Amino acid sequence: MAGPIFGAIADDLTGGLELAGMLVGQGARVAFVTAPGEVAALAAEADALDAVVVALKIRVVPAERAIADAVTAAGALMALGCRQLFYKYCATFDSTDRGNIGPVADRLAEMTGAEAVYFVPSFPEVGRTVYLNHLFVGTQLLSESPKRYDPLTPMTDPDIARVLARQSARPVGAVHYPAVRQGADAIRSATARAVAEGARHLVVDAILPEDLAVIAEAAADMPFLTGNSSVAEYLPAAWRRRGWLAEGAAGDALPAIDGPGVVLAGSCAERTIEQLAAFEAAGHPVLRLALSPADNADTVAERAARWVLAQPVPSAVATSAGPDEVARLQSALGREGASQLAETILSGIARRVAAGGVRRILVAGGESSGVVVETLGLKRLAVGAFTVPGMGRAVSTEPALSLVLKSGKLGDVGMFVEALDAMGGDGTATSGTTREALTDAH
Numbered sequence: 001m002a003g004p005i006f007g008a009i010a011d012d013l014t015g016g017l018e019l020a021g022m023l024v025g026q027g028a029r030v031a032f033v034t035a036p037g038e039v040a041a042l043a044a045e046a047d048a049l050d051a052v053v054v055a056l057k058i059r060v061v062p063a064e065r066a067i068a069d070a071v072t073a074a075g076a077l078m079a080l081g082c083r084q085l086f087y088k089y090c091a092t093f094d095s096t097d098r099g100n101i102g103p104v105a106d107r108l109a110e111m112t113g114a115e116a117v118y119f120v121p122s123f124p125e126v127g128r129t130v131y132l133n134h135l136f137v138g139t140q141l142l143s144e145s146p147k148r149y150d151p152l153t154p155m156t157d158p159d160i161a162r163v164l165a166r167q168s169a170r171p172v173g174a175v176h177y178p179a180v181r182q183g184a185d186a187i188r189s190a191t192a193r194a195v196a197e198g199a200r201h202l203v204v205d206a207i208l209p210e211d212l213a214v215i216a217e218a219a220a221d222m223p224f225l226t227g228n229s230s231v232a233e234y235l236p237a238a239w240r241r242r243g244w245l246a247e248g249a250a251g252d253a254l255p256a257i258d259g260p261g262v263v264l265a266g267s268c269a270e271r272t273i274e275q276l277a278a279f280e281a282a283g284h285p286v287l288r289l290a291l292s293p294a295d296n297a298d299t300v301a302e303r304a305a306r307w308v309l310a311q312p313v314p315s316a317v318a319t320s321a322g323p324d325e326v327a328r329l330q331s332a333l334g335r336e337g338a339s340q341l342a343e344t345i346l347s348g349i350a351r352r353v354a355a356g357g358v359r360r361i362l363v364a365g366g367e368s369s370g371v372v373v374e375t376l377g378l379k380r381l382a383v384g385a386f387t388v389p390g391m392g393r394a395v396s397t398e399p400a401l402s403l404v405l406k407s408g409k410l411g412d413v414g415m416f417v418e419a420l421d422a423m424g425g426d427g428t429a430t431s432g433t434t435r436e437a438l439t440d441a442h
Contacts, residue, residue, distance in 0.1 A: 003081020005244050006051040006235065009073045009108075010088040011066070011100065012366035013373050014405045016055025017383060017392025019088050019229035023051050025385035026236035027248035032383045032394065034373055036069065039076035046080050050236075050245055057370035059089070060152045060339070063099035070104045074111050084223060085112055090366070091128035091228040092142060092409070093121050093135060093160055094153040095167065102167025105201065105226055109170065112223040116195050118175070119164060120215055120227030122206035126389045126410060128228070129207045133161040133174055146270050147409075151326045152339060152367070161203045173199025180204065180211050187218040206231070213237070233386070254384040254395050257402035259359025261314035261420040264346050266368025267408020268320050275364065276318055279416040286316045290325070291341060293332040301348025308349065309356045314420050317349055320364075320408075343368060347375035354399065360423040362404040362416060369405040376401070388412070391419070 006023075010016030013034065020032040028050040031042050036054055054073040058066035074085055087101075087108055095101045101119075109117050122130045127138040137145035141158040148156050157163050165172040179190035187204070194202055206212055216234035219225045220242065225232075239245035263279065265272055280286040287307055289300060304317050319342040321329070329338040350361065350372040363369040381394035381403070390410025394403050402423035412418070 003046050003083070004049045004052050005082070005239055006084050006086060006232075007074075007077030007080065007082030008051065008053040008086040008088055008232070009070050009077070010053060010055045011059040011090075011104075012057060013055045013369040014366040014390070014392060014407050015088050015090060015229060016053050017381075017394055017405050018386065018390065018407075019232055020051075020053040020383040021386035021392045022229055022233040023053075023236065024383055026233060028236050028245065030383060031380070033380050035379050036073040036076050038379050039073070039080055042080060050239075052077060052080065052082060055370075057367065057374065058100060058104070059094060060367065061100070063103045066100040066104050067107050071107055071111065074108050078111070084220070084225060086232055087224075087226040088229055088232070089121065089226065090407075091121050091123040091126070091230065092137065092145075092147050092155055093163060094147075094150065094155065095163065096153055097166045099167050101226075102164050102201075106169055109200070109224055114222065114224035115200065116191050116222070117170075117201050117224055117226060118215065118219050118222070119160065119201060119203045120206060120212070120225075120231040121160065122212065123228050123230040123389065124207060124209050124212070125230065130160060130203065130205050131177055131207060132205065133203050134158045135160050149323045151268055151330065152335065164201060164203065168201055170200040171198050172201045172203065173197065175202050175204045177205040177207065180206060180214060184214050184218040187215060191218075217241075254382060254393060254402070256424050257359050257395060257400055258424045260309075260353075260357055261360035261362070261423065262308050262353055262358050263314070263316035263318075263362045263364065263416050263420070264350060264368065264372060265316060265318035265320045265364040266342055266346050267365030268322070268326055269365075269408035271411060271413075272320050272364045272408045273322070274413050275411060275416055276316060276320065278413045279316055282414070282417050284314055284316060284417070285311055286318060288318050288320070289345065291319060291321070291329055291338075291345070293329065295341065295345075297341060297344040298348060301345050301352065304345070305349045305352035305356065308353050308358065314360070316416065317346070319345060339367065343371040347371045351375050354401065359400060360402045360420055362406065362419050364406050365408040373403075373405070378403075388415070391415070393419075393423070
């Protein structure tokens with residue numbers, strides 16, 4: 001069969017890169033781009049690709065823009081010949097009552113003609129699970145976890161079906177755990193019953209990694225699927241059972257890129273703040289920017305970039321802040337204004353330090369990653385095989401840069417040092433950055 005099997009639209013850069021890395025790790029040939037306009041340029045190599053991932057920055061933009069960008073990407077992927085579309089979002093279902101998960105999924109379901117659409121946010125390896133529609137972060141309900149304090153998408157309702165119903169025009173149902181535990185055929189039967197009762201969007205329970213494997217088997221023939229990257233990791237095995245994908249090892253390791261390194265942290269997640277403290281304790285200087293409504297973004301970025309370029313070892317610059325500081329800034333600038341100030345500063349720093357010779361850049365935070373990659377003008381990246389949840393590694397050739405983009409909520413506490421070292425070495429994270437080490441991540 002000609003053309004890619006799978007075309008994915010990710011709502012942020014970190015998730016898209018993680019998804020691409022998972023597919024690479026399972027032996028798929030993957031193209032990763034950061035703009036829908038780049039998909040058409042893949043036509044000449046489409047038959048040599050198994051998957052295409054388009055990583056957008058649409059998680060917290062107005063729903064109308066998110067829909068428009070996703071539709072453009074979906075149209076390009078369908079024109080390329082992708083047989084299944086996938087909409088990737090966060091394992092904690094980051095969204096508000098205005099969207100953007102429901103409105104985007106509604107439109108993509110319409111484009112693909114999907115009668116039923118699965119919603120599978122679970123990522124059991126890091127403690128994100130769904131049972132009877134309720135999303136858990138470790139042992140806590142989502143609404144009792146630190147996610148309730150998220151400055152952009154505070155998650156105060158743990159019932160994902162209820163959250164989705166407030167966003168979507170399509171009736172919402174569920175495939176509950178007893179069906180999942182019985183296997184793919186039982187999931188298909190439960191789906192048929194739910195559709196007969198009028199449901200079109202179905203939240204699917206998953207607690208264990210093997211649950212995702214059977215969900216992937218049940219979903220592999222569907223025209224449209226949504227979820228976290230974790231369920232997509234199990235799709236290549238289903239493709240092989242259908243004869244669509246040849247047996248193959250993970251892709252070649254990414255080349256090492258030596259040179260100065262920096263961490264740019266925009267996430268306000270507790271885990272990012274802990275990682276910054278560990279980075280500093282390991283002997284790396286950290287510049288914490290206390291943002292003010294009176295700040296001139298260019299001036300702050302210029303000063304911070306000069307500071308980075310003067311450091312003799314890899315350093316970090318952070319706009320990360322605790323809930324009280326975030327609330328103070330938001331009260332003065334509004335939620336979007338506060339976020340825009342932080343992103344403008346970080347992107348300005350990234351542009352200046354890259355021009356100044358920094359070659360290894362780790363960005364903490366999905367929104368921050370998106371604005372940094374956009375500012376640097378990186379449209380297509382070579383992706384390394386998945387190693388740890390919440391983190392993806394990639395390289396660009398023009399300019400020569402090594403990147404790690406990570407979710408603010410995930411990662412071993414000591415991962416900043418390890419990731420920067422890996423960028424200049426064989427590309428493999430060292431001890432401590434395993435799935436098991438991340439199960440307590442926020």
